[in-house]
Amino acid sequence: MLMLKLNLKKVQAFTLIEALMTLSIVTFLALTTSASINSIFNQVQNKLFFMAFEQVYRETQRFSASQEKEAVLRIGSNYVENPLGHYAIPSGIVPEKEQEIVFNKAGGNSSLAKVVFKTSEERVTYQLYLGSGQYQKKRE
Incomplete structure:
Protein backbone atom coordinates (compact mmCIF):
# COMPACT_ATOMS: atom_id res chain seq x y z
CA MET A 1 0.00 0.00 0.00
CA LEU A 2 1.17 3.34 -0.89
CA MET A 3 0.56 6.08 1.47
CA LEU A 4 0.31 9.50 0.12
CA LYS A 5 1.78 12.10 2.26
CA LEU A 6 -0.05 15.37 1.89
CA ASN A 7 1.72 18.51 2.74
CA LEU A 8 -0.77 20.87 4.15
CA LYS A 9 0.49 24.41 4.10
CA LYS A 10 -1.12 27.11 6.09
CA VAL A 11 -2.44 29.83 3.78
CA GLN A 12 -1.98 33.34 5.02
CA ALA A 13 -4.38 36.00 3.80
CA PHE A 14 -6.05 39.20 4.86
CA THR A 15 -9.06 38.93 7.05
CA LEU A 16 -12.24 40.61 5.96
CA ILE A 17 -11.73 43.45 8.46
CA GLU A 18 -8.19 44.09 7.24
CA ALA A 19 -9.34 44.14 3.63
CA LEU A 20 -12.16 46.59 4.40
CA MET A 21 -9.82 48.88 6.34
CA THR A 22 -7.33 48.90 3.46
CA LEU A 23 -10.10 49.62 0.97
CA SER A 24 -11.47 52.49 3.07
CA ILE A 25 -8.03 54.11 3.41
CA VAL A 26 -7.36 53.86 -0.32
CA THR A 27 -10.80 55.29 -1.10
CA PHE A 28 -10.27 58.21 1.28
CA LEU A 29 -6.91 59.02 -0.32
CA ALA A 30 -8.37 58.79 -3.82
CA LEU A 31 -11.27 61.13 -2.97
CA THR A 32 -8.97 63.65 -1.31
CA THR A 33 -6.67 63.65 -4.31
CA SER A 34 -9.49 63.95 -6.84
CA ALA A 35 -10.93 67.04 -5.10
CA SER A 36 -7.61 68.84 -5.30
CA ILE A 37 -7.13 67.73 -8.90
CA ASN A 38 -10.57 69.11 -9.84
CA SER A 39 -9.70 72.42 -8.21
CA ILE A 40 -6.42 72.66 -10.10
CA PHE A 41 -8.15 71.63 -13.35
CA ASN A 42 -10.74 74.42 -12.93
CA GLN A 43 -8.03 77.02 -12.26
CA VAL A 44 -6.11 75.97 -15.36
CA GLN A 45 -9.31 75.95 -17.44
CA ASN A 46 -10.13 79.50 -16.26
CA LYS A 47 -6.64 80.80 -17.07
CA LEU A 48 -6.79 79.22 -20.51
CA PHE A 49 -10.16 80.84 -21.18
CA PHE A 50 -8.91 84.31 -20.24
CA MET A 51 -5.85 83.88 -22.46
CA ALA A 52 -8.13 82.74 -25.30
CA PHE A 53 -10.52 85.68 -24.72
CA GLU A 54 -7.65 88.16 -24.96
CA GLN A 55 -6.51 86.47 -28.17
CA VAL A 56 -10.05 86.61 -29.63
CA TYR A 57 -10.28 90.30 -28.69
CA PRO A 95 -20.04 87.12 -17.85
CA GLU A 96 -21.61 89.94 -15.84
CA LYS A 97 -23.76 90.90 -18.83
CA GLU A 98 -24.21 90.13 -22.49
CA GLN A 99 -22.66 92.77 -24.71
CA GLU A 100 -21.29 93.65 -28.13
CA ILE A 101 -18.04 95.46 -28.85
CA VAL A 102 -17.88 97.04 -32.29
CA PHE A 103 -14.48 97.61 -33.91
CA ASN A 104 -14.36 100.26 -36.66
CA LYS A 105 -12.54 100.00 -40.00
CA ALA A 106 -9.26 101.05 -38.38
CA GLY A 107 -9.49 98.41 -35.64
CA GLY A 108 -10.49 100.78 -32.83
CA ASN A 109 -13.60 100.43 -30.74
CA SER A 110 -16.08 103.16 -30.00
CA SER A 111 -16.85 102.26 -26.44
CA LEU A 112 -15.35 102.61 -23.00
CA ALA A 113 -17.11 99.44 -21.98
CA LYS A 114 -16.05 97.18 -19.17
CA VAL A 115 -16.13 93.48 -19.84
CA VAL A 116 -16.51 91.63 -16.55
CA PHE A 117 -16.27 87.89 -15.92
CA LYS A 118 -16.92 86.28 -12.55
CA THR A 119 -15.42 83.03 -11.30
CA SER A 120 -15.79 81.36 -7.92
CA GLU A 121 -12.49 82.89 -6.78
CA GLU A 122 -12.27 86.27 -8.49
CA ARG A 123 -13.75 88.94 -10.68
CA VAL A 124 -11.82 89.74 -13.87
CA THR A 125 -12.43 93.13 -15.49
CA TYR A 126 -11.27 94.27 -18.91
CA GLN A 127 -11.49 98.07 -19.22
CA LEU A 128 -11.56 99.00 -22.91
CA TYR A 129 -9.86 102.15 -24.13
CA LEU A 130 -11.64 104.42 -26.59
CA GLY A 131 -10.42 104.26 -30.17
CA SER A 132 -7.21 102.31 -29.66
CA GLY A 133 -8.69 98.85 -29.15
CA GLN A 134 -6.40 98.35 -26.17
CA TYR A 135 -7.58 97.21 -22.73
CA GLN A 136 -6.48 96.99 -19.13
CA LYS A 137 -7.03 93.74 -17.22
CA LYS A 138 -7.76 93.84 -13.50
CA ARG A 139 -8.35 90.94 -11.08
CA GLU A 140 -10.31 91.51 -7.88
Missing part, protein backbone atom coordinates in the same frame (compact mmCIF):
# COMPACT_ATOMS: atom_id res chain seq x y z
CA ARG A 58 -7.00 91.06 -30.51
CA GLU A 59 -8.01 88.81 -33.45
CA THR A 60 -11.25 90.77 -33.88
CA GLN A 61 -9.34 94.05 -33.78
CA ARG A 62 -6.80 92.84 -36.39
CA PHE A 63 -9.58 91.41 -38.55
CA SER A 64 -11.46 94.71 -38.69
CA ALA A 65 -8.27 96.63 -39.51
CA SER A 66 -7.06 94.19 -42.17
CA GLN A 67 -10.47 93.87 -43.86
CA GLU A 68 -11.19 97.59 -43.39
CA LYS A 69 -14.70 96.91 -42.20
CA GLU A 70 -16.55 96.81 -38.90
CA ALA A 71 -16.25 93.68 -36.83
CA VAL A 72 -18.32 92.77 -33.79
CA LEU A 73 -17.19 90.83 -30.75
CA ARG A 74 -20.23 89.38 -28.99
CA ILE A 75 -20.17 88.13 -25.42
CA GLY A 76 -23.16 85.99 -24.53
CA SER A 77 -24.06 84.12 -21.37
CA ASN A 78 -22.05 81.05 -22.42
CA TYR A 79 -20.13 82.04 -25.56
CA VAL A 80 -17.79 84.58 -27.13
CA GLU A 81 -18.20 85.14 -30.85
CA ASN A 82 -16.41 87.13 -33.53
CA PRO A 83 -16.44 86.96 -37.35
CA LEU A 84 -13.81 84.21 -37.21
CA GLY A 85 -15.47 81.81 -34.80
CA HIS A 86 -17.69 80.86 -31.89
CA TYR A 87 -16.01 80.02 -28.55
CA ALA A 88 -17.61 78.45 -25.48
CA ILE A 89 -17.23 79.95 -22.03
CA PRO A 90 -16.44 77.32 -19.37
CA SER A 91 -19.20 76.65 -16.84
CA GLY A 92 -17.12 78.10 -13.96
CA ILE A 93 -16.99 81.54 -15.63
CA VAL A 94 -19.99 83.85 -15.89
Whole structure:
Protein backbone atom coordinates (compact mmCIF):
# COMPACT_ATOMS: atom_id res chain seq x y z
CA MET A 1 0.00 0.00 0.00
CA LEU A 2 1.17 3.34 -0.89
CA MET A 3 0.56 6.08 1.47
CA LEU A 4 0.31 9.50 0.12
CA LYS A 5 1.78 12.10 2.26
CA LEU A 6 -0.05 15.37 1.89
CA ASN A 7 1.72 18.51 2.74
CA LEU A 8 -0.77 20.87 4.15
CA LYS A 9 0.49 24.41 4.10
CA LYS A 10 -1.12 27.11 6.09
CA VAL A 11 -2.44 29.83 3.78
CA GLN A 12 -1.98 33.34 5.02
CA ALA A 13 -4.38 36.00 3.80
CA PHE A 14 -6.05 39.20 4.86
CA THR A 15 -9.06 38.93 7.05
CA LEU A 16 -12.24 40.61 5.96
CA ILE A 17 -11.73 43.45 8.46
CA GLU A 18 -8.19 44.09 7.24
CA ALA A 19 -9.34 44.14 3.63
CA LEU A 20 -12.16 46.59 4.40
CA MET A 21 -9.82 48.88 6.34
CA THR A 22 -7.33 48.90 3.46
CA LEU A 23 -10.10 49.62 0.97
CA SER A 24 -11.47 52.49 3.07
CA ILE A 25 -8.03 54.11 3.41
CA VAL A 26 -7.36 53.86 -0.32
CA THR A 27 -10.80 55.29 -1.10
CA PHE A 28 -10.27 58.21 1.28
CA LEU A 29 -6.91 59.02 -0.32
CA ALA A 30 -8.37 58.79 -3.82
CA LEU A 31 -11.27 61.13 -2.97
CA THR A 32 -8.97 63.65 -1.31
CA THR A 33 -6.67 63.65 -4.31
CA SER A 34 -9.49 63.95 -6.84
CA ALA A 35 -10.93 67.04 -5.10
CA SER A 36 -7.61 68.84 -5.30
CA ILE A 37 -7.13 67.73 -8.90
CA ASN A 38 -10.57 69.11 -9.84
CA SER A 39 -9.70 72.42 -8.21
CA ILE A 40 -6.42 72.66 -10.10
CA PHE A 41 -8.15 71.63 -13.35
CA ASN A 42 -10.74 74.42 -12.93
CA GLN A 43 -8.03 77.02 -12.26
CA VAL A 44 -6.11 75.97 -15.36
CA GLN A 45 -9.31 75.95 -17.44
CA ASN A 46 -10.13 79.50 -16.26
CA LYS A 47 -6.64 80.80 -17.07
CA LEU A 48 -6.79 79.22 -20.51
CA PHE A 49 -10.16 80.84 -21.18
CA PHE A 50 -8.91 84.31 -20.24
CA MET A 51 -5.85 83.88 -22.46
CA ALA A 52 -8.13 82.74 -25.30
CA PHE A 53 -10.52 85.68 -24.72
CA GLU A 54 -7.65 88.16 -24.96
CA GLN A 55 -6.51 86.47 -28.17
CA VAL A 56 -10.05 86.61 -29.63
CA TYR A 57 -10.28 90.30 -28.69
CA ARG A 58 -7.00 91.06 -30.51
CA GLU A 59 -8.01 88.81 -33.45
CA THR A 60 -11.25 90.77 -33.88
CA GLN A 61 -9.34 94.05 -33.78
CA ARG A 62 -6.80 92.84 -36.39
CA PHE A 63 -9.58 91.41 -38.55
CA SER A 64 -11.46 94.71 -38.69
CA ALA A 65 -8.27 96.63 -39.51
CA SER A 66 -7.06 94.19 -42.17
CA GLN A 67 -10.47 93.87 -43.86
CA GLU A 68 -11.19 97.59 -43.39
CA LYS A 69 -14.70 96.91 -42.20
CA GLU A 70 -16.55 96.81 -38.90
CA ALA A 71 -16.25 93.68 -36.83
CA VAL A 72 -18.32 92.77 -33.79
CA LEU A 73 -17.19 90.83 -30.75
CA ARG A 74 -20.23 89.38 -28.99
CA ILE A 75 -20.17 88.13 -25.42
CA GLY A 76 -23.16 85.99 -24.53
CA SER A 77 -24.06 84.12 -21.37
CA ASN A 78 -22.05 81.05 -22.42
CA TYR A 79 -20.13 82.04 -25.56
CA VAL A 80 -17.79 84.58 -27.13
CA GLU A 81 -18.20 85.14 -30.85
CA ASN A 82 -16.41 87.13 -33.53
CA PRO A 83 -16.44 86.96 -37.35
CA LEU A 84 -13.81 84.21 -37.21
CA GLY A 85 -15.47 81.81 -34.80
CA HIS A 86 -17.69 80.86 -31.89
CA TYR A 87 -16.01 80.02 -28.55
CA ALA A 88 -17.61 78.45 -25.48
CA ILE A 89 -17.23 79.95 -22.03
CA PRO A 90 -16.44 77.32 -19.37
CA SER A 91 -19.20 76.65 -16.84
CA GLY A 92 -17.12 78.10 -13.96
CA ILE A 93 -16.99 81.54 -15.63
CA VAL A 94 -19.99 83.85 -15.89
CA PRO A 95 -20.04 87.12 -17.85
CA GLU A 96 -21.61 89.94 -15.84
CA LYS A 97 -23.76 90.90 -18.83
CA GLU A 98 -24.21 90.13 -22.49
CA GLN A 99 -22.66 92.77 -24.71
CA GLU A 100 -21.29 93.65 -28.13
CA ILE A 101 -18.04 95.46 -28.85
CA VAL A 102 -17.88 97.04 -32.29
CA PHE A 103 -14.48 97.61 -33.91
CA ASN A 104 -14.36 100.26 -36.66
CA LYS A 105 -12.54 100.00 -40.00
CA ALA A 106 -9.26 101.05 -38.38
CA GLY A 107 -9.49 98.41 -35.64
CA GLY A 108 -10.49 100.78 -32.83
CA ASN A 109 -13.60 100.43 -30.74
CA SER A 110 -16.08 103.16 -30.00
CA SER A 111 -16.85 102.26 -26.44
CA LEU A 112 -15.35 102.61 -23.00
CA ALA A 113 -17.11 99.44 -21.98
CA LYS A 114 -16.05 97.18 -19.17
CA VAL A 115 -16.13 93.48 -19.84
CA VAL A 116 -16.51 91.63 -16.55
CA PHE A 117 -16.27 87.89 -15.92
CA LYS A 118 -16.92 86.28 -12.55
CA THR A 119 -15.42 83.03 -11.30
CA SER A 120 -15.79 81.36 -7.92
CA GLU A 121 -12.49 82.89 -6.78
CA GLU A 122 -12.27 86.27 -8.49
CA ARG A 123 -13.75 88.94 -10.68
CA VAL A 124 -11.82 89.74 -13.87
CA THR A 125 -12.43 93.13 -15.49
CA TYR A 126 -11.27 94.27 -18.91
CA GLN A 127 -11.49 98.07 -19.22
CA LEU A 128 -11.56 99.00 -22.91
CA TYR A 129 -9.86 102.15 -24.13
CA LEU A 130 -11.64 104.42 -26.59
CA GLY A 131 -10.42 104.26 -30.17
CA SER A 132 -7.21 102.31 -29.66
CA GLY A 133 -8.69 98.85 -29.15
CA GLN A 134 -6.40 98.35 -26.17
CA TYR A 135 -7.58 97.21 -22.73
CA GLN A 136 -6.48 96.99 -19.13
CA LYS A 137 -7.03 93.74 -17.22
CA LYS A 138 -7.76 93.84 -13.50
CA ARG A 139 -8.35 90.94 -11.08
CA GLU A 140 -10.31 91.51 -7.88
